[in-house]
Amino acid sequence: MEAGxxxxxxxATAPVRPEAIEAACAAMRVGGNPSSVHSAGRAARKxxxxxxxxxxxxxxxxxxxxxxxxxxxxxxxLALGRRSETDIxxxxxxxxxxxxxxxxxxxxxIELIPVDPDGVVDLAWLERRLGTETAPAxxxxxxANNETGAIQPVAEVARLAHxxxxxxxxxxxxxxxxxxxxxxxxxxxxxxxxxxxIGGPQGAGALVRRDRSVPVMPLxxxxxxxxxxxxxxxxxxxxxxxxxxxxxAAGEIGxxxxxxxxxxxxxxxxxxxxxxxxxxxxxARRLANTSCFAVPGVSAETAMIALDLDGxxxxxxxxxxxxxxxxxxxxxxxxVAPDLAAGAIxxxxxxxxxxxxxESFIEAWRRLLERRGGRAQEVIEAA
Ligand code: PLP
Numbered sequence: 001m002e003a004g005x006x007x008x009x010x011x012a013t014a015p016v017r018p019e020a021i022e023a024a025c026a027a028m029r030v031g032g033n034p035s036s037v038h039s040a041g042r043a044a045r046k047x048x049x050x051x052x053x054x055x056x057x058x059x060x061x062x063x064x065x066x067x068x069x070x071x072x073x074x075x076x077x078l079a080l081g082r083r084s085e086t087d088i089x090x091x092x093x094x095x096x097x098x099x100x101x102x103x104x105x106x107x108x109x110i111e112l113i114p115v116d117p118d119g120v121v122d123l124a125w126l127e128r129r130l131g132t133e134t135a136p137a138x139x140x141x142x143x144a145n146n147e148t149g150a151i152q153p154v155a156e157v158a159r160l161a162h163x164x165x166x167x168x169x170x171x172x173x174x175x176x177x178x179x180x181x182x183x184x185x186x187x188x189x190x191x192x193x194x195x196x197x198i199g200g201p202q203g204a205g206a207l208v209r210r211d212r213s214v215p216v217m218p219l220x221x222x223x224x225x226x227x228x229x230x231x232x233x234x235x236x237x238x239x240x241x242x243x244x245x246x247x248x249a250a251g252e253i254g255x256x257x258x259x260x261x262x263x264x265x266x267x268x269x270x271x272x273x274x275x276x277x278x279x280x281x282x283x284a285r286r287l288a289n290t291s292c293f294a295v296p297g298v299s300a301e302t303a304m305i306a307l308d309l310d311g312x313x314x315x316x317x318x319x320x321x322x323x324x325x326x327x328x329x330x331x332x333x334x335x336v337a338p339d340l341a342a343g344a345i346x347x348x349x350x351x352x353x354x355x356x357x358x359e360s361f362i363e364a365w366r367r368l369l370e371r372r373g374g375r376a377q378e379v380i381e382a383a
Contacts, residue, residue: 005311006360010350011146011174011290012315017199017245017351024201024241034234035225044236051243055206058246059172059191060182065209067216067229068239072173072194073098075207078230079169079190080105080138081217087137090129092121092152093333099140099171118284119150119334121157130164139166143175147317147330147346148281149290158187173197177249178256178287189214195238199351200245204238252351259349260288266358267291273366278340280331289350292317294343303345303368310364317344
């Protein structure tokens with residue numbers, strides 16, 4: 001990240017932790033293919049297995065239940081295996097696009113679970129739907145939303161889904177390191193993790209199963225790596241970095257209390273600057289690190305450019321992976337009016353955030369709204 005800039009976009013990617021960089025570089029120096037039996041291969045294997053233990057510990061799973069992938073997107077697709085043509089996937093309407101893509105489910109085999117105005121799944125709707133004759137094969141509900149930070153009642157979802165005979169997938173990419181996660185307490189069959197959201201390198205992730213007996217359908221065939229569930233030579237450097245990041249993230253859950261204080265101060269400042277500020281998912285339990293908000297009439301695209309010029313990096317609440325600002329399916333599922341959603345800005349904090357970063361945002365935001373107010377006044381005076 002550029003020196004002097006305030007980086008407030010951890011939900012997009014977290015800066016890589018120095019310890020993870022060190023671990024990845026050390027792994028590259030080791031060289032060796034983890035499948036080789038010679039000493040260099042065994043040294044690489046050792047790094048992969050150490051990382052597997054760290055990643056398993058982050059979610060309270062057994063190491064043998066961890067399958068490394070190329071990231072969260074791939075882990076989501078891997079979890080969503082369709083065994084028969086009649087299988088249905090039931091996913092919350094606020095899932096990440098990699099879940100809404102459906103894995104191996106065709107688009108007409110995906111049904112969406114509605115959410116309330118705070119973005120939390122409608123459990124009563126889910127219970128009614130699960131009571132019908134066509135039970136879904138998989139129910140997929142994320143632990144915390146990437147745009148708003150809203151936390152979902154995954155354990156209750158799992159109770160209902162399991163009673164109906166469905167398997168449960170939980171995308172915990174944004175929750176990892178921010179909430180304590182215990183796969184058994186969550187009662188999920190599959191949990192998705194991504195390295196770069198916890199301060200590890202981009203391009204590594206994991207699908208963690210409740211235990212080794214939970215079935216997985218590989219996305220493709222090849223070598224026998226990862227017990228043939230994810231063929232292809234492992235990215236040892238990225239995996240080693242992920243392991244270190246998982247260990248450090250697990251030790252930082254307590255820091256969320258401090259982040260929550262910063263976030264609450266931040267949101268109260270926003271509302272002082274403009275009383276018209278709408279904070280999304282404010283009524284839900286939220287991740288302490290995330291704030292998604294809008295001020296009517298302020299376009300997110302324009303604001304992001306101005307903030308960037310001021311050295312502040314944030315995302316638009318509706319930026320898609322191509323970087324373009326589109327309509328947010330999350331805010332739209334929550335019933336947010338399109339005009340207001342077009343102004344959604346997401347500020348997200350993480351392991352290296354300090355209060356001064358958020359203060360920089362507030363100063364830049366105040367200037368931006370004053371300039372806007374000034375322009376509005378000029379228009380009024382000219383009329
Ligand atoms: N799931 C959620 C909730 C995410 O926020 C993201 C990334 O933004 C992903 C999955 C995809 O992870 P990756 O970038 O590792 O493919």
